[in-house]
Amino acid sequence: MSAATATLAVRSLRRRPAAVTATFLAAFLGTVLMGSFATLVETALHTDGDDRQFLVIMGAVVGGWSALIVLFSIASTVGITATQRARETGLVRAVGATPRQALGLVLWETLAVTVLAAALGAAVAAATGRRLLDALRDGGLVGDGTTFAGGPVSLGAAAAAVVLVGLLAAWLAGRRASAGPVVRVLREQSAEARRLPRWRVAAGVVLVGYGAGLAVVTTTVGRSSDDVHLAQETAGPAGIVVAVGLAVLAPWLLGVLAAPARALAGRSAAGHLAASNATRRAPLLAGVLAPVIVLVATATGTLLMVGVDGRTLDAAGDPAGMGETITLLNYVVSGMVCLFAAIMVVNAFAAVVTARRGELHRLWLVGATRPQIRRALVGEAAIVGAVGVVLGTVAAAATSVSYAVARGEGVLPDGQLWLVPAVAAGAAAVTLGSAWACARRVVR
Amino acid sequence: MTITDAPALEMRGLTKTYGSGPTAVAALQGVDVAFAPGTFTAVMGPSGSGKSTFLACAAGLDRPTGGQVLVEGVDFTAWDEVRRTTLRRERIGFVFQDFSLVPYLTAAQNVELPLRLAGRRADARRVASLLAQVGLADRAGHLPSALSGGQQQRVAVARALVTEPGVVLADEPTGALDTTTARSVLRLLRATVDTLGQTVVMVTHDPVAAAYADAVLFLVDGRLEGRLDAPTPEAVAAWTARLEDLVPAVTR
Numbered sequence: 081m082s083a084a085t086a087t088l089a090v091r092s093l094r095r096r097p098a099a100v101t102a103t104f105l106a107a108f109l110g111t112v113l114m115g116s117f118a119t120l121v122e123t124a125l126h127t128d129g130d131d132r133q134f135l136v137i138m139g140a141v142v143g144g145w146s147a148l149i150v151l152f153s154i155a156s157t158v159g160i161t162a163t164q165r166a167r168e169t170g171l172v173r174a175v176g177a178t179p180r181q182a183l184g185l186v187l188w189e190t191l192a193v194t195v196l197a198a199a200l201g202a203a204v205a206a207a208t209g210r211r212l213l214d215a216l217r218d219g220g221l222v223g224d225g226t227t228f229a230g231g232p233v234s235l236g237a238a239a240a241a242v243v244l245v246g247l248l249a250a251w252l253a254g255r256r257a258s259a260g261p262v263v264r265v266l267r268e269q270s271a272e273a274r275r276l277p278r279w280r281v282a283a284g285v286v287l288v289g290y291g292a293g294l295a296v297v298t299t300t301v302g303r304s305s306d307d308v309h310l311a312q313e314t315a316g317p318a319g320i321v322v323a324v325g326l327a328v329l330a331p332w333l334l335g336v337l338a339a340p341a342r343a344l345a346g347r348s349a350a351g352h353l354a355a356s357n358a359t360r361r362a363p364l365l366a367g368v369l370a371p372v373i374v375l376v377a378t379a380t381g382t383l384l385m386v387g388v389d390g391r392t393l394d395a396a397g398d399p400a401g402m403g404e405t406i407t408l409l410n411y412v413v414s415g416m417v418c419l420f421a422a423i424m425v426v427n428a429f430a431a432v433v434t435a436r437r438g439e440l441h442r443l444w445l446v447g448a449t450r451p452q453i454r455r456a457l458v459g460e461a462a463i464v465g466a467v468g469v470v471l472g473t474v475a476a477a478a479t480s481v482s483y484a485v486a487r488g489e490g491v492l493p494d495g496q497l498w499l500v501p502a503v504a505a506g507a508a509a510v511t512l513g514s515a516w517a518c519a520r521r522v523v524r
Numbered sequence: 525m526t527i528t529d530a531p532a533l534e535m536r537g538l539t540k541t542y543g544s545g546p547t548a549v550a551a552l553q554g555v556d557v558a559f560a561p562g563t564f565t566a567v568m569g570p571s572g573s574g575k576s577t578f579l580a581c582a583a584g585l586d587r588p589t590g591g592q593v594l595v596e597g598v599d600f601t602a603w604d605e606v607r608r609t610t611l612r613r614e615r616i617g618f619v620f621q622d623f624s625l626v627p628y629l630t631a632a633q634n635v636e637l638p639l640r641l642a643g644r645r646a647d648a649r650r651v652a653s654l655l656a657q658v659g660l661a662d663r664a665g666h667l668p669s670a671l672s673g674g675q676q677q678r679v680a681v682a683r684a685l686v687t688e689p690g691v692v693l694a695d696e697p698t699g700a701l702d703t704t705t706a707r708s709v710l711r712l713l714r715a716t717v718d719t720l721g722q723t724v725v726m727v728t729h730d731p732v733a734a735a736y737a738d739a740v741l742f743l744v745d746g747r748l749e750g751r752l753d754a755p756t757p758e759a760v761a762a763w764t765a766r767l768e769d770l771v772p773a774v775t776r
Contacts, residue, residue, distance in 0.1 A: 360628040447613025
């Protein structure tokens with residue numbers, strides 16, 4: 081990375097506000113979420129006894145699983161924007177940039193945006209982490225003697241993780257366009273359906289398998305342990321890990337699961353365009369699918385688990401009387417993760433649709449009316465939303481089914497199954513709403 | 525084809541001004557011209573002469589400042605955006621310099637797209653026969669990225685013909701192609717006029733390309749300044765050289 085590439089990177093960033101905003105938002109919110117939990121761990125190191133153990137579990141275990149979502153979302157967003165600019169990378173190389181310089185350009189840009197976003201995020205996390213500890217103290221989960229000790233160590237670690245993951249994702253996505261013959265890069269349409277790299281398939285399968293393993297552990301631990309809430313420590317993450325695993329495999333899953341949409345589209349031109357794009361360019365929309373899966377899995381899984389807990393707690397025995405507090409905690413954590421995932425859905429849609437401005441204009445040139453183009457975009461969102469709801473609900477089962485079994489309710493929880501369609505409706509509203517808003521803004 | 529006495533494409537007193545006040549640029553300053561059905565016409569002119577604006581107004585892609593554009597006798601100048609798009613995709617075929625194929629649709633799906641957009645049934649046999657006519661029968665299932673530039677442009681020509689439009693407009697259709705490939709695309713356009721009775725209006729700056737047409741119109745500073753029938757490349761080149769002398773040095 082030379083000074084020349086750095087200068088070029090800054091100029092290039094100014095020309096792509098949408099991509100910069102998407103990366104910035106993901107890195108900023110990601111640092112806020114991760115940093116908040118990280119401060120709990122640092123606080124734990126300055127205290128002892130039960131508080132210490134609780135804060136480590138809260139920060140490292142619960143926060144750790146949230147971090148998985150955050151880091152994956154950042155990697156996904158950076159991946160979207162770096163893939164979209166593959167052609168441009170080809171152009172820079174065509175006029176004489178070496179592969180190293182071309183990749184350096186992508187890395188410099190990512191570095192500049194994520195460092196700024198992570199620094200701001202860390203500053204905000206110092207405040208939100210303090211609020212989180214206050215909430216835990218108010219709930220009686222930590223003693224009054226435990227004071228906030230989050231500082232540069234925990235916040236710096238969270239920020240560094242965000243920047244490093246951003247750079248890694250940029251390197252992975254930019255590598256293909258910066259290597260190989262320039263002509264191939266220039267010819268290749270961005271985000272065309274390609275075979276998923278082997279490492280990605282492996283990572284997805286390992287995560288899904290690990291999540292399923294956590295679900296199995298939940299069913300046994302729940303029945304044998306004295307601590308009635310211990311099963312939640314594996315049930316909660318089980319759904320999240322399966323969800324992230326499915327999200328890693330999202331480009332492949334979307335291509336396969338969106339195929340029926342082609343038949344459903346019938347003679348509608350907008351539906352035909354939407355279905356063709358979703359199946360043939362799945363990697364593009366997979367960036368939107370991933371947060372939908374996480375959103376549905378976290379919301380459905382956690383809410384059903386809390387429901388099971390409420391119905392069976394008296395029977396299971398709750399000597400410490402922690403039931404209500406733990407329920408509140410579940411709401412807070414899953415609420416934060418869901419909010420983050422919902423923003424990521426909107427964010428990813430904005431990045432994907434804005435980068436397709438030229439292609440959408442071409443559709444208009446060949447005779448699509450603007451309402452038709454907008455309907456095609458909303459149709460893509462409908463496909464992504466439907467696939468995301470199905471996969472998210474499957475992932476949620478790892479949490480809700482295992483916990484229901486652990487608490488003796490059987491494979492299906494005894495109540496609140498209406499939550500499944502309710503969360504699906506909510507996720508559909510977020511997905512379609514953001515698509516509609518982007519379509520209105522871009523196709524005028 | 526529509527049975528009508530009206531010209532395939534006609535322009536009456538067409539003007540187009542970009543901007544307003546002292547910085548306004550008059551791209552077209554009163555163009556009157558008619559293109560008879562079954563003719564192949566090339567429109568030439570130095571850069572900045574208004575060629576692109578001329579074609580964009582003819583296609584309904586841009587709204588003229590004044591005057592009328594009639595396709596098969598229908599004046600759509602004052603129509604709203606959706607109605608103009610509807611007429612455009614039914615009655616006007618357009619071939620772009622950059623091909624403008626939709627990247628996630630196959631060659632056959634790109635060809636049938638205007639029909640689908642119009643809510644009409646895409647006849648698979650018709651699409652196949654069009655692809656065969658442009659010499660791409662065996663490429664129907666390929667995505668644009670798997671086709672060469674010349675092949676992509678031939679798919680685009682088939683797409684422009686699929687609705688049996690009243691007129692086909694081509695904007696520098698060979699501008700992005702090498703000489704040999706360019707020639708095959710020009711022969712294809714010529715054949716649509718000779719065998720299908722299509723009307724083609726093509727903007728170009730290449731005298732060799734213009735010589736494929738029945739007549740060449742010369743556009744200078746937003747006005748039609750001449751017409752050359754039965755053009756040869758040499759005659760077109762001579763005309764072009766003469767016209768460039770007409771353009772005042774300051775505007776060049």
